[in-house]
Amino acid sequence: MKLNRGFESIAIAMKWSLITAVFVLLSACGDGVKVEHIEAFAMETSEENEEGIYERTGYLKSNSISIIVEGKNFIKSEIKSIEDFYDKDGNYMKTEIKHSKGGITQITEVENGNTLKKELLEPSTILIPDENIVHVQRYELSDDEKKQLKEHVLSFMKKL
Secondary structure, three states: OHHHHHHHHHHHHHHHHHHHHHHHHHHHHOOOEEEEEEEEEEEEEEOOOOOOOOEEEEEEEEEEEEEEEEOOOEEEEEEEEEEEEEEEEOEEEEEEEEEEEEEEEEEOOOOOEEEEEEEEEOOOOOOOOOOOOOOOEEOOOOOHHHHHHHHHHHHHHOOO
């Protein structure tokens, strides 16, 4: 009988340890400071050639919403974007819509994340002029344009 009670005590202790661990993880994921960044930008794209040198292959236009939440014991990130890709002559190639999530807790020091992605065959970014892009160009948006861009990006996330 003492042997069974010993196992029973261990089982109870393990259950309490599990409950405590879940409680600690849940409390670590409580409220934090949330920062949302809505932007339109364009940048050069490049690929590494056989000699190990990066060559310009074209450029991309991006509409994105980035959200970072930082708490006492965690950081979470979420990025929703639409990216139109062009070759170096300015010819449209493809569009990618992406929804990426990631995070890390300082308690478990485990990183997690995932990305949903879909390719489209028509230009889908807005509020970026049609011009050949050199390096990186960021566009200042008014509050109304940010609202418009956010609604636009969120409408594309339904396609994932």
